[in-house]
Amino acid sequence: MTATQASAAATAEPILELDDLAVVFTTESARVPAVRGVSLHVRPGETLALVGESGSGKSTVALAAMGLLAGNARVTGRAVIDGTDIVAADEARLAALRGRTVSMVFQEPATALDPLTRIGKQIAEVIRNHRDVSARDAADQAVDLLRRVGIPEPEKRAAAYPFQLSGGQRQRVVIAMAIANDPALLIADEPTTALDVTVQAEILDLLRRLAAETGTGVLLVTHNMGVVADFADRVAVMYHGRIVETGPVEDVLLRPSHDYTRRLLAAVPRLSVAEADRPAPDREPAPEGASGSATDVAPVVELRGVSVVFGRGRRAVRALDDVSLAVRPGETLGLVGESGSGKSTAARVALGLITPTSGTVSLFGADLARTRSRARRALRSGIGVVLQDPVASLDARMTVGECVAEPLRVHRRELSAQDRRGRVEAVLDRVRLPRDIVRRAPGELSGGQRQRVSLARALVLEPRLLVADEPTSALDVSVQESVLEVITELQDELGFACLFVSHDLAVVQHFARRVAVMRAGRIEEQGPTGTTLLHPETGYTRRLLAAVPVPDPVVQRGRRAERLATLAAGRTEGEA
């Protein structure tokens, strides 16, 4: 926003004012305080970002401001929207306010819409909740709203069911419902967290445009510092249910005053970007000795011309299309791509969990399709696996010790119980977990601890290859940092190769030596991380990189302008 707008906003009456808000949940086992003493305000036309890690209470604040908390929540303090205290208001008063004065956009577009009602009708419902218009007029207005949020062919799409739309389009529909009655305040709870990074950029652009058009105040709840830098005017940082720091976005992100904010920002992986004026380095010969020597060594795992087709006939889906990649001893190959790009499928093919429709997979020099099952099992003792979901990765009915010892029970059956215990304790030391954790149940551990247990299980056989499929995606950034640190250290020490699947370009840039970018089942390009992610050859990778928001409001403003300019140029080119 411009300086004059900003000063106007600073003097206007706040549209949302929280005063000493506190929320306590009564659960089966205890009363849990989730939010304590939170005070903040949002003025018309400004965006306040409420940031924090999971469990910080930021979403609880957002729901409390809508009066949408579950019945087991006890709210105290005041949450005033346009003169009405939400905490004290009855359900009828709240219903009159919601969707009219204040609206909300949620995290999960997949489940936020009624699956059995056409989207036009769902938007019309919000209109008719608050305005006395005929069903026909409401339907027409719904079509206009769909056009405003950028849904192509809105007349036709109004009759679609939510499942017929992509995740990004569904989120646009949720936004259309939220702005249907020109609310004074929009609360957006992690509105782009479930979306791919290119879609995230589009949705943020849309929200910014709509808020600017109508002077709507926005309360943006997010864990993503890049999104904050891209979108917010002011920031409030939450930690353990309290606000620890509030201020303009430049101050908080560039000159944080609170210790927690500093630690949080330090843990955020930053995408290194090429300076626009610096030319790409000459890429004729391999730039470093390391990558040069790597090509001579036989790969630990290699996919050659692998295609995977799921289903048959007209419903067949080509999940992988002629994919070739190799991971050599000691190196890390990062496999990046958006959802549906086939990166996880490729990892599963490497693990032998999916048999390719065509092409070959060789593991430690042996063709997987030609080895007998016994020999194949022996080969697999050289693999370690860490998967994304910290909860589903460990069998809840086993103790941590049993989980970690399982590979030993499969491949080292000759070991005595004592030897087994010794090895389990040694590997727990390596992943920096206390030894007495062996008797605990996975359910008692935090997400970060569980992923370290998974890592210990993956490393207990001292494998030659570690396959990690989004191992830190479900973790907070500070926890992600420590888990990645442990993997890097152990890789230096044990020398295993690593196939690292991730959607996070910044993480891959820091963690992997080589990278393969996937899109729609194909490998778009691959090469050393330093060149491919700084000076990409394909337009797709460039767009992907441009869409990643960086946690520096000044740099991000420039990147956004550049990206929009490129898009506009592309559009006029296309039209010409």
Place this chain on the structure above:
Amino acid sequence: MSTPSYLIRRVLQAVAVILIVTIVVFGLLHALPGGPARGILGPQATAQQIARFNHEQGLDKPLPVQYLYYLNQLLHGDLGTSYTLNAPVARLIGERLPKTLVLTVLSAVIGLLLAIPLGMWQAVRRNKPVDYVITTLSFIAYSTPVYFLGLILVLLFSQVLPWFPSQAPQGDTLAQVFSDPQALVLPVVAGAASMVAVFSRYMRAATLENLSEDYVRTARAGGSRPRAILRRHVFRNSLTPVVAMLGYYVPVLFGGALVVEQLFNYPGMGLLFWTAAQASDYPVLLGCVLVIAVATVVGTLLADIVQRIIDPRVKAGRS
């Protein structure tokens, strides 16, 4: 998946199921004491008659060949002949099946009309006294053997309070059955009771699940009132899984009809089956089993198709 190819696959599945049922029925026929000849000719047949029958019917041939003969007979609509009623089984069933259908369909419709609102009401008032009372009542209704329930109904509403006749309407045609609607009340109530119990539980569970879905929160955030959300969104979403269960409930309904018809002396297929069992009239017994199995398979097929109509996701194969 497109509708025609879905239908083809579903019908092929149904045919496979019916084939398996014919194998079971054929197996039962051969498990009879004295074999199928005794079963078909009846207990009075002499050893000579049986030997001649075996030869004529090809019963001295290998089993697979016999099974093919049997299938061929079925395909020509020949379910055998009842030796107690001395009539083709197909005709006997054809006369009585419509009456049984009237009874079961009435019970099912009335049962559902009660169960669905009850289940929703319970879900909205979860863990309140109303919920406990209806839960307890439906468990009691589910736990009561139909014949005991029927007896209690007759004692209360026919003997103590002479409101309804204790016998179902008698008569050979549907018109005669419908001419005496009073007499239908007790049999239909007895048949509907467990239906109400089971489906109110399903509806309660489905509604509870939907009430905690995100889309309910979205609707509330848009200013929709709880009642409107229930009516416009939760109701339809909760109904889909319940419709899917209906298909599997068809055999239970027929099982109930067996007891209800016997108890109220209603001349449908259940009573036919019952008297045939008393007289060991195997052709009738096995014919009925086959017809009911086919009815069930068709019922499940219909439930699937109805589900495709009300839930667009199923049609797209993304349910």
Place this chain on the structure above:
Amino acid sequence: MSTVIQPAETPGTAGAPRETSGARLAVRRFLRNRLAVAGLCVVAFFVLFCFVGPLVYSTDQTHTALQQVNLSPSGAHWLGTDAVGHDELGRLMYGGKVSLIVGLAAGVLATVIGTLWGAAAGYAGGWIDAVMMRIVDAGIAIPALFILLVVSAITTPGLGGLILILGLVSWLVPSRLIRAETLTLKNRDYVLTLRAIGGTHARAILRHILPNSVSTVIVATTFQIADAILLVAYVSYLGLGVQPPATDWGGMLSAGLTAAYSGYWWLIVPPGLAIILVVWAFNAIGDGLRDAFDVRGRG
């Protein structure tokens, strides 16, 4: 309505160890379900009544006593006597023993068969699964009562035979449940991880899939026992039950049906109530267990 809508964010600080273990939480949830606890008490009462009762209240249930038939309840016969002079209260204990034993055994047998069949189909997948589930569909298409009536026209089984027949006609529903459970479990990350590092199918099934299906199986067994006890009651009505002088609650009930019109209410109300109470109790327990374990099953 707001009371049934779940909070969006798990409250509390991430990383804090949970204070209660899963098992203890399940027990506590179960005990808080008043209907389920009532069910447990009812079952306990009837087990004591049928198995310990006869030691305290001993009656002759083998010889007929034609001089004292159809007596109404009195000090000598608390629940009166039946059509051949047996003491009705003693008979209720004696018949209950048969109903409970047959119901429990048949329910457990049905669940065992169903579990093995469903787990095999679900884990094998592909065409094996398709064939096995079509067989289940075929079984479900034939109502159990009709099969039982056909069997009763052919033969009169003993106690063991009765259990076997009941088990064989009622394993289909649990097999579908367990198959669905197996399908989910075999794609859990920890099973995929095990397979990726070369673990055997046997290990996946024995160490992960079966232990994790235990709660589903327990819940299914409880409902199955309820259904089996109900089915035992039908079986006697269909004429397939245990033969006199032995009896069960269903036999007592169907024997008393005609007597009811003569006003001999004590011949049908006690066995009828006993059946309803016990079946209700097992259903309530199953319902409570399902909520406590948080598993899906029938509504």
